[in-house]
Amino acid sequence: MKRDFKKHLIGTAGELAVANMLCLKGWVPSLTSNNCPSFDVFGYNPENMKSCVIQVKTTKEEDGIKRTSYQLGFSHDRREEWLNDLNCPYVFVHIDKDNKHRFFILSAQELKDIIIRTDDKYFFKVRQKPIDPTYPVAIQVKDIENFEYKWDNLWK
Numbered sequence: 778m779k780r781d782f783k784k785h786l787i788g789t790a791g792e793l794a795v796a797n798m799l800c801l802k803g804w805v806p807s808l809t810s811n812n813c814p815s816f817d818v819f820g821y822n823p824e825n826m827k828s829c830v831i832q833v834k835t836t837k838e839e840d841g842i843k844r845t846s847y848q849l850g851f852s853h854d855r856r857e858e859w860l861n862d863l864n865c866p867y868v869f870v871h872i873d874k875d876n877k878h879r880f881f882i883l884s885a886q887e888l889k890d891i892i893i894r895t896d897d898k899y900f901f902k903v904r905q906k907p908i909d910p911t912y913p914v915a916i917q918v919k920d921i922e923n924f925e926y927k928w929d930n931l932w933k
Contacts (some may be wrong), residue, residue, distance in 0.1 A: 791835025791870035792817045794878050802928060816865055820931065829931050830865045836918075837872040844871070846915040849892070853900055854910040860889050866931045869921060881921040884933035888916075895920050 795818050796806035805821040816830035816921070836844035847869050851859040867888050869881040896914050924930065 787837045787872070788833070788835050790837070790872065791868075792833045794835075794870055794872075795831065795833050795868050795880070798928070808875060809822070810836060819866075822932070825932075827932055831931065832865055832867045833870060834867060835870040835872065838874045845919070846917045848913050848915045850913075852911045852913055853896060853908075854898060854915070860892065860912075863889055868931075869916075869918075871918060880926055880928075881918070881924045882927045882930045883921060883924050884930045886933070887924065887930065891916055891920055 792808055794821060796808055799806040799818070799820050803822070803824065805823060807821075808819055809819070816872075817833040818831040819828065820831055821828045834847045834849070837845055838844055849859075855917045862887050866884050869883070871879040871881070873879075892914065895916055899908075900908060
């Protein structure tokens with residue numbers, strides 16, 4: 778199977794897993810068509826009549842490779858622009874080798890704070906050779922573990 782297609786299927790699996798969890802919590806989810814760049818899932822909570830849009834990022838352990846970070850889709854030199862545009866919560870889905878799911882839910886502000894802290898720590902680390910500012914920004918599972926199953930963060 779081609780890598781891009783497999784990557785697309787993993788992303789879709791994560792989005793469907795988030796939609797499934799929202800249904801189980803009594804929320805009404807709707808997936809975007811054609812992989813909308815701004816968000817992946819629209820959620821509506823009929824109890825409090827609130828709605829939100831959600832961005833989903835998914836990793837899957839496979840072929841003996843343990844995935845421990847999420848690429849966010851921008852480089853360090855474009856970080857401020859990306860952070861200024863960030864306005865919705867993110868759900869990070871981790872699928873292990875047995876296809877069990879973990880969900881890490883962060884409000885936009887919580888994600889901004891983690892990105893700034895972890896990216897600065899990585900970028901300004903003392904090195905023999907300076908790092909290229911066009912490297913892709915990522916966050917590690919260990920940096921978001923405190924947000925596991927924090928579904929209320931969707932409404933912050």
